Amino acid sequence: MAYVLQVDFNMNGPFGNEMAEAFSDLAKSINEEPGFVWKIWTESPETNEAGGIYIFETKETAEQYLDMHSKRLADFGITKVNAKIFAINSKLTEITNGPVK
Numbered sequence: 001m002a003y004v005l006q007v008d009f010n011m012n013g014p015f016g017n018e019m020a021e022a023f024s025d026l027a028k029s030i031n032e033e034p035g036f037v038w039k040i041w042t043e044s045p046e047t048n049e050a051g052g053i054y055i056f057e058t059k060e061t062a063e064q065y066l067d068m069h070s071k072r073l074a075d076f077g078i079t080k081v082n083a084k085i086f087a088i089n090s091k092l093t094e095i096t097n098g099p100v101k
Contacts, residue, residue: 002037002100004086005062007069008051009078015045033068035061038099051082055100059085 014022019041030039037055044050056062062085070081093100 002088002090003056003059003062004088005054005056005066005083006051006086007054007066007081007083008042008049009073009081010048011050011078012048013045015043015050019043019050033061033065036065055088059087 013019023041027039027041030036035057037057039055040053042049042051042053054062054065056065066083066085070083073079073081088098088100090100
């Protein structure tokens with residue numbers, strides 16, 4: 001069973017193409033995390049929020065990543081992180097074209 005990690009936090013930018021340029025090395029490094037499957041990057045310049053939707057192979061790898069990521073964000077001065085981990089219902093997700101098997 002796969003797991004979703006949903007994370008969001010306040011951030012004053014960058015957003016859009018500037019965000020893509022600034023965080024491209026970080027994005028590449030996330031691919032190397034244990035149990036990582038994929039991530040959708042989220043941003044809202046209007047509300048100064050950013051985050052992501054991640055898929056991990058196990059709940060344990062999602063929890064480990066969240067712990068590491070929360071510490072990394074704290075190093076950037078971001079201390080209020082909203083995060084939730086959910087199990088994925090693969091059968092229903094497949095019906096609705098979700099990329100999770």
